[in-house]
Amino acid sequence: MGSVGLLKNSAMVCAPLMATSVDQLIDEMVEAKSQGADCVEIRLDAIHNFQPHKHLQLLFKNKPLPILILYRPIWERNDFEADAHKQLEALRLAKELGADYVELDLKIASEFAKNEKSSWSSGCKLITSCFVDNVTSKEDLSQVVASMQSTGADILKIVINANDITELEKTFHLLSHCQVPLIAYSVGERGLISQLLGPKFGSVLLYGSLDGNAVPGLPSLASLRQAYGVDLMDNDTKVFGLISKPVGHSKGPILHNPTFRHVGYNGIYVPMFVDDLKEFFRVYSSPDFAGFSVGIPYKEAVVSFCDEVDPLAESIGAVNTIIRRPCDGKLIGYNTDCEASITAIEDALKANGEALVPCSLARKMFVLVGAGGAGRALAFGAKSRGARIVIFDIDFDRAKALAAAVSGEALPFEKLASFQPEKGAILANATPIGMHPNKDRIPVPEGSLKDYVVVFDAVYTPRRTTLLEDAEAAGALIVSGVEMFLRQAIGQFNLFTGSKAPEEFMRDIVMSKF
Template sequence: MGSNQLESNGSIKICVPLTTQQSVDEIVNGMHEAKAQGAHIVELRLHCITNFHPRRDLQIILSNKPLPLLIVFRPKWEGDEKMRLEALQLAMELGADFIDVEFKAATRFLSLVGNKRNSKIIVSWYVDGVTPPKEELLQLIALMEATGADIIKLVTHAANITEITTIFSLLPYSRQVPLIAYSVGERGLISQLLSPKFGGFFVYGSLAGNPIPGLPFLDTLREAYKLEHVNAKTKVFGLISKPVSHSKGPILHNPSFRHINYNGIYVPMLVDDLKEFFSTYPNPDFTGFSVGIPYKEEVLRFCDEVHPLAQSIGAVNTIIRRPRDGKLVGHNTDCEASITAIEDELIKHGCDEGGASLGSPLAGRLFVLVGAGGAGKALGFGAKNRGARVVIFDIDFERAKSLACAVCGEAQPYENLANFQPEKGAILANATPIGMHPNTDRIPVAEATLGDYQLVFDAVYTPRRTRLLKEADAAGAITVSGVEMFLRQAIAQFNLFTGLDAPEEFMREIVLSKF
């Protein structure tokens, strides 16, 4: 497997900040919980301690620390500077492992402590607004290095995922002292997950039950990502979507990469603009992408080549960067995944009714499709290719008509769906986000009509058993979860991503235990 073989870098440290207003006892408990969840370092923000008394509280905290402790004390108001810096000096004297002081106060603090450093000094700079150009950030890094810091820290707030490439480009330039550089917010998440690849010093995570926007949970870092195996040779795969937080891809693909000893990482990518994204991420290390809502159709414009099936469907859910020339090639693994999941369930229940002799148990059936977007197109083309008669409903009637024309089906206005009466043996397939977490209480059709369908399929897989599937099951219909479609399309994606055979049974076990 050569350079794609999994290795361990063993050097990355995971730091968890304790950010909420807490008592000293709660902080001590939080430090021990952080250790139990897999943290290597705890960041304590003194301005978050309730009724903070420096000497009393720091003695208790530092005498009970189970892990190396990073102390931060941000100013709350003008005039508290002397007390603040003295508290940081006291923390150093009492055994804090790291002291974080912002750049504007660094010179004064370092002159206060002199050469009596019992702690590593982190000099930090928090950039407001849009991430500045690389040249400007390099100037900031040089200024921070000049203070005499042991470590420097640069934090931005990403308004767009394209800003993160600037963060990655900085990491190799810090040769004098180690650099912590990342971006906060959901769009900045990959600056944490990919930090070990580009040479970052720390990765930040959050405690279970205490989420911090843009930071992955410690258990996710430990179980799904295992960042100790991420290094400069790691190939990056990601889900391009908006929203993206619902994705289960990382907890399926990452363990599967490791299972076959493949050096890859799969990360969520919240993308706002496809054109800007693809022009910013041409790096060959970004080897492949899954494509989710709402980009499965639009993304065709950014592929250099499109597989004939995906071209005929008009939707791409998988992109690979071809190694020999770097071109982006679009595929559709949704189509076969969804249709075979439906077919197999019909066969399992003995519902082929002669259709199997025509090549598919869907042959001749009425296939009622709700949603004519990317997933809907895959289902529509798959059903048509199996000989089904397709009726399409979409809130955008023109889009429904366009798909109906492409699959020789029928489009009906969305408002007709509530009273639509299917014939015996019909299939219902939901290809909309209706019912997806967190809005789980909705279904796309009238509940009273569910008993008229022989099988109900829901492309939504978060939650695993949607309200639509629960109601359909209660009405006596066969049900097929989007989880089955997700698994099958992910197996096909894995094969395309790696050029290797996916560990299918292993992946199925993950889905059954984790979803």
């Protein structure tokens, strides 16, 4: 295992402030510091009735953290009346009065640099920035870097528009090869990992939002520090990611990252919003990307991208864990959902006093709603314990295919409303119905819940779904998807790191933070 020390990279975490008055900005600076920011970014053009001397002096006098000052250029804002001259004046003043960093757009930076940079004696650093809308090649980016460098900037900053996670690889390549201090990232949900992994590839700064200032694709300061532990990342950090769409609901990062740190494993676990699996695996093929969890809707589709598939996952036809075998780089697929879900149900029954001899699920009717990746894992698990499986799915062919594989019975989805299970039946939801943010929905008619002795929900956000609440009210023993989530993650951790997961530590996180 790689050893983890303190502060393995020198990247600063910067909080972009959103307030529009100087008083509020001062409050936000204090808050940013308490939430773990190393510096703050202040946009002068966002301050109402901006009075350069007065406001800058006030800000710098009260700063608890280094300040990065920028003034968005006129061509990006319709409601902005100042001209380029005004911007330059404000930034010049900011530099003189005590800004730690001044950011200038490439379009005006050359002019500024020509007149200013040679006589630049203050400790203020110049950041030249550029927004790149359409990156066609790595060479394109190198050219942008060259023209930014010619402005004499101390730090370069490139924000790249990315429509797909695979486009971020060019950013990582640029960061790894750039000889000058560079900040590079993409915005939006699909750009998130460029922020999170920036320090691994050498970015000198990454952004984190203050609590309450959430912006899509911008991690919060708290998550950067507490979940991701970005200070500890270095070039050797192994990247693990959850391939899913959507992906924002996952609690994987707040479970896996602290666990990596707990055992001293040099790894980071990030959400990966993937649109195109084929392109994803083609682009992220380096050993840096050491393993993946697989979520909705890709558990079945990823099977064909694995070079080898573990026999259990193969028979289920769904993979939720992939590791890149270090010796040959091959992708090996596993399924940790199956045992996780079935043991969660069995243990709940056991704790409830049911005899486990020969097996609590044996010969019981197991009603499964949803025949996708998670449903397949549940069905195979239930079959391995001798249950009799009845399957519903809106896609009847999919239900029939799974029923055939587990010697069960598929029924048309319309029959679910009037379906009468036999006494002692177990209900399992393996659809995303009820998952945050659509929390009020349940996959079966509420009236039918009284017929089940056990109700399991694979959805784990929220912890107590409406289905579970209703089932409990109807008298059933309920089993939360959180239990399955924890167990499948323990299985994944073992595969990712090659060593035994600290199960109690993981359980404590799940109990206290979910």
